[in-house]
Amino acid sequence: xxxxxxxxxxxxxxxxxxxxxxxxxxxxxxxxxxxxxxxxxxxxxxxxxxxxxxxxxxxxxxxxxxxxxxxxxxxxxxxxxxxxxxxxxxxxxxxxxxxxxxxxxxxxxxxxxxxxxxxxxxxxxxxxxxxxxxxxxxxxxxxxxxxxxxxxxxxxxxxxxxxxxxxxxxxxxxxxxxxxxxxxxxxxxxxxxxxxxxxxxxxxxxxxxxxxxxxxxxxxxxxxxxxxxxxxxxxxxxxxxxxxxxxxxxxxxxxxxxxxxxxxxxxxxxxxxxxxxxxxxxxxxxxxxxxxxxxxxxxxxxxxxxxxxxxxxxxxxxxxxxxxxxxxxxxxxxxxxxxxxxxx
Amino acid sequence: xxxxxxxxxxxxxxxxxxxxxxxxxxxxxxxxxxxxxxxxxxxxxxxxxxxxxxxxxxxxxxxxxxxxxxxxxxxxxxxxxxxxxxxxxxxxxxxxxxxxxxxxxxxxxxxxxxxxxxxxxxxxxxxxxxxxxxxxxxxxxxxxxxxxxxxxxxxxxxxxxxxxxxxxxxxxxxxxxxxxxxxxxxxxxxxxxxxxxxxxxxxxxxxxxxxxxxxxxxxxxxxxxxxxxxxxxxxxxxxxxxxxxxxxxxxxxxxxxxxxxxxxxxxxxxxxxxxxxxxxxxxxxxxxxxxxxxxxx
Numbered sequence: 001x002x003x004x005x006x007x008x009x010x011x012x013x014x015x016x017x018x019x020x021x022x023x024x025x026x027x028x029x030x031x032x033x034x035x036x037x038x039x040x041x042x043x044x045x046x047x048x049x050x051x052x053x054x055x056x057x058x059x060x061x062x063x064x065x066x067x068x069x070x071x072x073x074x075x076x077x078x079x080x081x082x083x084x085x086x087x088x089x090x091x092x093x094x095x096x097x098x099x100x101x102x103x104x105x106x107x108x109x110x111x112x113x114x115x116x117x118x119x120x121x122x123x124x125x126x127x128x129x130x131x132x133x134x135x136x137x138x139x140x141x142x143x144x145x146x147x148x149x150x151x152x153x154x155x156x157x158x159x160x161x162x163x164x165x166x167x168x169x170x171x172x173x174x175x176x177x178x179x180x181x182x183x184x185x186x187x188x189x190x191x192x193x194x195x196x197x198x199x200x201x202x203x204x205x206x207x208x209x210x211x212x213x214x215x216x217x218x219x220x221x222x223x224x225x226x227x228x229x230x231x232x233x234x235x236x237x238x239x240x241x242x243x244x245x246x247x248x249x250x251x252x253x254x255x256x257x258x259x260x261x262x263x264x265x266x267x268x269x270x271x272x273x274x275x276x277x278x279x280x281x282x283x284x285x286x287x288x289x290x291x292x293x294x295x296x297x298x299x300x301x302x303x304x305x306x307x308x309x310x311x312x313x314x315x316x317x318x319x320x321x322x323x324x325x326x327x328x329x330x331x332x333x334x335x336x337x338x339x340x341x342x343x344x
Numbered sequence: 345x346x347x348x349x350x351x352x353x354x355x356x357x358x359x360x361x362x363x364x365x366x367x368x369x370x371x372x373x374x375x376x377x378x379x380x381x382x383x384x385x386x387x388x389x390x391x392x393x394x395x396x397x398x399x400x401x402x403x404x405x406x407x408x409x410x411x412x413x414x415x416x417x418x419x420x421x422x423x424x425x426x427x428x429x430x431x432x433x434x435x436x437x438x439x440x441x442x443x444x445x446x447x448x449x450x451x452x453x454x455x456x457x458x459x460x461x462x463x464x465x466x467x468x469x470x471x472x473x474x475x476x477x478x479x480x481x482x483x484x485x486x487x488x489x490x491x492x493x494x495x496x497x498x499x500x501x502x503x504x505x506x507x508x509x510x511x512x513x514x515x516x517x518x519x520x521x522x523x524x525x526x527x528x529x530x531x532x533x534x535x536x537x538x539x540x541x542x543x544x545x546x547x548x549x550x551x552x553x554x555x556x557x558x559x560x561x562x563x564x565x566x567x568x569x570x571x572x573x574x575x576x577x578x579x580x581x582x583x584x585x586x587x588x589x590x591x592x593x594x595x596x597x598x599x600x601x602x603x604x605x606x607x608x609x610x611x612x613x614x615x616x617x618x619x620x621x622x623x624x625x626x627x628x629x630x631x632x633x634x635x636x637x638x639x640x641x
Contacts, residue, residue, distance in 0.1 A: 047394040047505060054506045171632040181624050199521065202504045203401050204394070210510060215486070215536075216517035217510060219500060219618060234620045316521065318534040322624050323485045323558075326471045332635035333469070339637065 043246050043279035048204045050222070051246040053279055056316055057307035059189060059287060060118035060196040062089040065303060067129035067137030075128060075137060082126040090120040115193045123306050132288075133302040139264070140297045149267065149295070152259050167335045167344055171328055176261055179328065180321035182235045185211040185218075186261060187252055187273055188289040191305065197316050198307065207241055207248055212316050220250055228254050233268075235261065248277040266296040283309035390546060390580035393503050398546045398580045400501045400509075403611040403618065406494040406588070409437030411481075413564035414604060415445055423464050434563070440494075442603040446566060452597040459565025468631050475558040479565070483631060484623035486518045486535035488559030489552045489574050490590045490604065498611050500618050509541060509548075514618045522550055530554025533570065548578040569596040584610045 043051040067075075077085055091097070095108035095115065123130075129137030145153065159173040168174060177183040184192050189211070197212040205223040220241040228238040230253075238254035252275070255261065255268040262271055271293040278286045285307040292300035338344060390398035409417070412434040422432025439445070448456060465477040481487060487495060497514040509522040520536040530538030530553050537555035541548055557570040577589040586608040593601040 054504065169637040171628050171635070179624060179628065181622060199508070201502045201506065201508060201510045203502045206502060208502045208510055208512070210512075210519055210521070214517070215519045216620075216622075217500075217502075217512035217519045219502070219512060221617070225615070228617075232619070235622050236620065315523075315528075315531075317531065318486075318520075318536055320486055320535045323483075323535055323556075324474070326474065328632050329468055329471075329635060332632065336635065336637065 041279070041281055046202055050202060050207075050243060051248070051279060052202065053200045053207065053248065053277060053285060054202050056197055056199045056310040056312070056314070057285055058116075058118055058196050058310050059198065059305050059307050060116045060191045061123050061130070061305065062086065062093055062120050063122045063127055063130055064089070065130045065190065066139055067131070071128045073136070075132075075135065077126045077128060079126075082122060085126075085128065086120075086122045089122065093120055116196050118196065118308075119191060119193060125306070127304075130303040130305050131301060132304045133290075134299070140299045140301050143295060143298055146295070153265055156260055156265070163331070166331070167338060168331050169335070171332065174328065174331070176258070180214065180325050182214070182216075182261060183321070184213045185216045186236055187218075187250075187275060188263060188291060188303070189275075189287065189305070190263070195319055197310060199316050210316070212319055214319060214321055220248075222248070230254065233257065237273075246278060250275040250277070263291065264296065266291070266293040270295045277307075388580060388582055390583075394505045395503065397503075397543050398548075399503065400548060400578060400580065400586065401503050403498050403500045403616050404586060404608040405496075405498040405611055406606055406608055408440050408494055408606045409435045410440045410494045410604070410606070411491065411496060411562055412437065413562050414441050414566050415439045415564070417564065440604045440606045442605065447599045447602055449597060449599055456565045456567060459560065459567055461565075463563060463565055466630055479563055480559055481563065482627065484516055484627040485559065487513075487515060488535055488555050489520070489537055489539070490576065490592070491559065491561055492518055492520075492536070493576075493588060493590075493608070494606065497621060498616075498618060511539075512618060514621050516621060516623050522548075533557075535559060537574070544577075546580060548576075550576040550578075552576065567597070568592070568594045571596045578608075581607065584612070586610075 043053070046052050046054075071085070074081070095110075095112035097108060098105050100108065127137075131137045131139065134140060159168075160175070162168050163173050163175075163178075171179060184190060184195070189198065192213075195211075195213040199210040199212075201208040201210065205221060207220045207222055209218040209220065211218070216236055218236060218239055220239045222241040222243060224242065225240070227240055228234075232238070233254045233256045235256055235258075237252040239250055239252045241248050241250045243249070252273050255271060257268050259265065262268055271291070273292075274290045276286070276288045278288075280286050286304060287307050288302060288304045290300050290302040291297075390400075393399035393401065412420070416439045417434070417437055419436040420434045422428050422430075422434070424432070459479075462477045463479040464482065466483065467477055468474050481491075481495075486492075492499065492511075492513050492515065495513070495515045499511060499513040502510040502512065507524045507526070509524065511520045511522060513519065518536060520539050522539040522541040524541045526540040533554050533556045535556050535558075537552040539550050539552050541550045543549070552574040553572075555568075555570075555572050555574075557568065557572070560567045571594045573593045575591045575593075577587075579587045579589075581587045587605070588608050589603060589605045591601050591603050592598070
């Protein structure tokens with residue numbers, strides 16, 4: 001599907017929400033990742049002896065990254081609470097509603113059909129946030145950003161404001177996802193309104209993750225080779241993996257220095273991400289990531305997102321984002337017309 | 345051993361190898377040597393992958409210049425020699441088309457020639473004519489098949505035990521999933537098409553349908569319609585080579601099916617890996633620059 005605009009709007013909402021709910025969090029001791037991994041299930045092995053993660057997996061969920069303020073301190077809900085939480089999130093997220101008047105209802109419902117219906121359910125373990133560390137389920141407070149980075153951030157914020165107002169000056173006012181350069185194919189993999197599928201391929205010495213969003217295969221060597229030299233940076237960074245028991249541990253470095261590629265505008269020069277993939281059931285992978293960036297967050301934080309196996313009949317299909325990205329021209333020509341009419 | 349004594353010894357060994365090759369060539373190398381190049385051994389049997397089929401895993405790259413033109417072409421200046429001198433100039437190359445020329449229908453040949461004339465033009469001001477002008481490569485579009493195979497970038501084959509083989513290309517991070525022994529037809533058209541594979545002996549045969557009509561075969565404007573069908577054949581020819589062959593069929597554009605054929609070379613650097621060629625940022629100014637707000641009104 002090709003709807004860069006709508007995913008952008010969601011992106012903006014996420015950013016706004018994140019900005020509003022930055023917590024004054026008490027720091028809690030960190031439970032080790034291993035403590036959260038099921039131990040009763042052993043993943044099948046490939047013929048060459050690696051745990052077998054192959055298949056098409058989907059990470060959609062309505063469970064928010066951060067625990068909503070109104071939910072209190074509870075990290076895991078009981079059945080009744082979970083039902084209520086899920087219903088209230090689904091009500092907010094769905095476009096298929098009848099409470100906005102005819103025009104708004106029709107517009108919204110029209111868009112529901114191409115969005116991922118799986119995004120309306122909370123995680124099976126009934127958590128109130130995808131973040132598991134810190135225990136308050138919130139992104140740690142931001143560090144004091146140095147003035148030069150603040151200046152860049154402010155200029156990006158101005159550009160985003162022009163874009164949100166329908167008056168972008170230039171294509172450079174648009175975010176990388178709108179420009180189809182990178183989207184949720186950049187780690188950490190976070191659920192969004194559509195294209196939440198990932199197909200995992202394995203061959204001796206490699207695990208390869210093909211995200212549905214754009215089409216960049218992340219080819220992960222698991223043969224112990226060193227990272228690219230630090231002079232060579234990439235949009236998706238440079239990824240190396242290793243097996244720790246049945247868990248694939250993936251470290252990614254060498255991100256390009258462009259502003260706005262990484263989550264919450266983290267600083268590519270100091271950003272570090274470790275992802276852990278553990279198959280915990282035939283139809284489920286625990287995807288856990290820890291990000292740290294001492295020049296963005298006051299401490300590392302970790303989220304756990306279940307990946308659920310997709311029915312093999314449901315094939316992943318090409319997502320060509322840039323090729324028909326009419327939106328860019330519509331936004332820009334629309335802005336020029338509005339200027340001519342004196343709207344700015 | 346002194347240098348003086350070594351040289352004659354090497355010569356003797358070399359002469360022996362030449363003699364052996366001459367005598368053994370019919371069985372060891374299949375065909376007699378063609379005058380223009382070396383033949384790959386016809387009897388090569390590739391190591392098996394975990395799925396029991398020939399192991400095609402690796403990073404491969406074509407060395408032909410077909411991305412400039414599938415047919416014979418002379419060296420040519422770049423599009424703006426006044427700006428870039430010899431930098432963007434194109435190399436000469438021989439046709440990879442069996443028989444030399446693509447069997448165009450007459451009206452289709454005219455369109456090919458027009459494509460070439462318009463290869464550097466772009467106009468995205470209307471959704472309806474968005475794709476009408478310009479080489480899709482210049483616009484950083486997914487290149488389609490077979491062009492992805494002979495662009496001057498490597499690609500990686502990821503072959504495990506699942507019914508899927510992944511082809512990942514460095515150019516614009518294009519990928520295609522090859523579905524093995526798959527019945528379902530393409531659900532709709534896509535830029536890289538719908539690839540269904542099968543093994544014929546040691547050859548991986550891929551039937552590619554459902555390709556968007558807007559892709560081109562090369563910078564010379566060679567093109568196809570929405571009727572395109574490409575049947576590719578990847579045959580291991582040595583530990584370091586795959587022979588690539590594709591049969592191209594499109595009754596709207598060509599008078600008959602035609603074939604291209606060239607070897608793919610294994611990339612042998614010890615640290616080789618696919619890197620990124622995310623070219624969208626390289627083409628945005630060309631596509632979208634003219635819609636920018638003008639400084640003074």
